[in-house]
Amino acid sequence: MITRKRFAAGLCALFAALSMGLAPTVAYAADEPDDSATAEGGAKPKVELVLDVSGSMRARDIDGKSRMAAAKQAFNEVLDATPEDVELGIRTLGANYRGDDRRTGCKDTEQLYPVGPLDRGDAKTAVATLSPTGFTPIGPALLKAADDLKGGEGSRRIVLISDGEDTCQPLDPCEVAREIAAKGINLTIDTLGLVPNTKMRAQLSCIAEATGGTYTSVRHTDELTDRVGQLVDRAADPVVNPVAVKGADRCSAAPELKPGLYTDRAGFGEHRWYRVDVAPGKELRASVSVGADRAVNNDYGVLLRAVTEHDREIVRGSEAGDGRTDVISTGLRYPKPERDDDDAADSADSADSADSADNKETVCLQVSHSYSPAAGAAAKGKPGLPVELTVDVVDAPDGPSDVAAFGLGRGWWLLGALVLTGFVGGVLWGWLARWRVAVWRTN
Amino acid sequence: MRTKRLLTAVGLLGLSALLTSGAAFAASGDGSEGGGGNGKGDRRADAGTSFRTATAIEQGQKGTADASTGDYLYWSFPADSGQRPTVKATVKLPESASGASGAKWRIDVYDGLRRRQPCMYGMQARPAAAGPVELACTLRTVRAWSDPWAADPLPGTYYVRLTATGLRTADLGQPVTAEVEATSKDIGGSAAVDGTLGAPLVPGTERSPAEPEDGWSSGWWTSRWIWTGAGGILAALAGVGGYTLTRGRRAVSSP
Incomplete structure (x- = not known):
């Protein structure tokens, strides 16, 4: 009996520790935004x-x-x-x-x-x-x-x-x-x-x-x-001003972008391509806004695609809208997975180490929009519509191993199932013990 | 008999611990919600006019605008995982601007990647009227992680755009005032998914990115720990109970 009591008390203490110690804590490990940008003289x-x-x-x-x-x-x-x-x-x-x-x-x-x-x-x-x-x-x-x-x-x-x-x-x-x-x-x-x-x-x-x-x-x-x-x-008001860039009509000729804010012009029916290098274990984040700076028809859209150099589409962001608007925007994320150790070993075997250290992937970003000039509008083609592009490369996310956080459960069904399992286990264990005692007695 | 009483006591204690910790958790959530407004009350919350110039407000803080009809007004606020943000806006129009103009005021919410976020419910758009125009938009619950191919709301900055659509030329440029407020409901463990972002969806190019008052959550705390822990303990107790049941019957039958 005393053992059992101690056991229960121990459980109690454990529970108390669990419910108190696991207070919601904070702090994202993200880097602090650098304040140097504010001080532009x-x-x-x-x-x-x-x-x-x-x-x-x-x-x-x-x-x-x-x-x-x-x-x-x-x-x-x-x-x-x-x-x-x-x-x-x-x-x-x-x-x-x-x-x-x-x-x-x-x-x-x-x-x-x-x-x-x-x-x-x-x-x-x-x-x-x-x-x-x-x-x-x-x-x-x-x-x-x-x-x-x-x-x-x-x-x-x-x-x-x-x-x-x-x-x-x-x-x-x-x-x-x-x-x-x-x-x-x-x-x-x-x-x-x-x-x-x-x-x-x-x-x-x-x-x-x-x-x-x-x-x-x-x-x-x-x-x-x-x-x-x-x-x-x-x-x-302090704002970050975009850098003017000129996108190309195909990926191979596209300008390479570092993380930052860019602006460009894209005429009706034109595509704009840019390139971004993404290292393994990093996530590319890009968003684009195409502005309606003139009279345009009421239905329009924007498409941002991330494509590999070999023309495979990785991920896209798209948006459509109708009616009066200033911009239409969309964005995308592309987390590039860490390289597997096997692959790294392979490339180290086969090729020079400099190459394996720098195995960044070039991602091509394609921007297109489907604005059309309103009938009778004075300005049709030139200059193109304003495009604002933000590019950011951050650490890649930790992918999930389960749907729920850490695979933990929640809800009364879980409690019921656990209690039932525990009870059945206890009963079985008890019977097993009785049976063993009985066997021992007969021997 | 003593054992039974002890078990009941332990059970009650466990349950009460569960409840109190839950309540404490909810209370802390409420606190962070309400505190935003007062702490930074004197900060300028006048609307910006583009994504780039959007004015950062805290949740619970009122964003204001003194603008003209036809302007596009932008604010941004931070939302963390497990929260379900609701954006409310009130637009006050001059007497002359109302009437059968056909103009509609609307709010749109965009995430940190400028992807439009749908409203689960709330009057997102209303026709311009003489009285104040009340708009609301409740987003989906912010998840800690989602596929890159999904547009689920993720922790980070959210942009609110308030504007009028369907304006006639004659309606342009009239003075309006507007107020915007973002609050959120803590959804808690039921929305806790596995995985975390490497960094919240905050545009890296922003001068003063929006951030919750007590920082971004690290993503490892969820009430699922309590549920699972309590479940384990209850299972253990039930096991002990089951075991005693078999032993107890023997104890009764043996004498």
């Missing part, structure tokens, strides 16, 4: 405010003040609140030419305050001198603004404030914006329309969409101030 974000100073800015329909007055007030407040590390410039369009000649008027864009460290006093003085004058050459102004923002590695942002559609056709500002975005210089154009009409909304939102920016309609001064301030702040 020379990559200051640059913002240029492009203000329409055309004649129509005289209209007094924003909170009873003229549009120009509202813009000036907004600029003053934004200049006061601009973060220190943002390099800000101001460009005007239609500020100087008073004549009627369209050709001259459409070249009328001037840098009011150069992009650089901000001197608030100077900038405000410059803004105060403005008076509404001429045409609305949005396209040329955007081109010049993109030039103003040249240089440096930081993100670039143009904030366009306008109160009328472009009066300088045939240069479509929307296409200009797309061309600028296609240069791969991480430039975003945000547009604000002052008291807009439908045509202007369409044009300004088209400009914004072409570069991944935003469009806002403004009817009140505080809306304008808040929005411009928000956009300038947004420019100051």
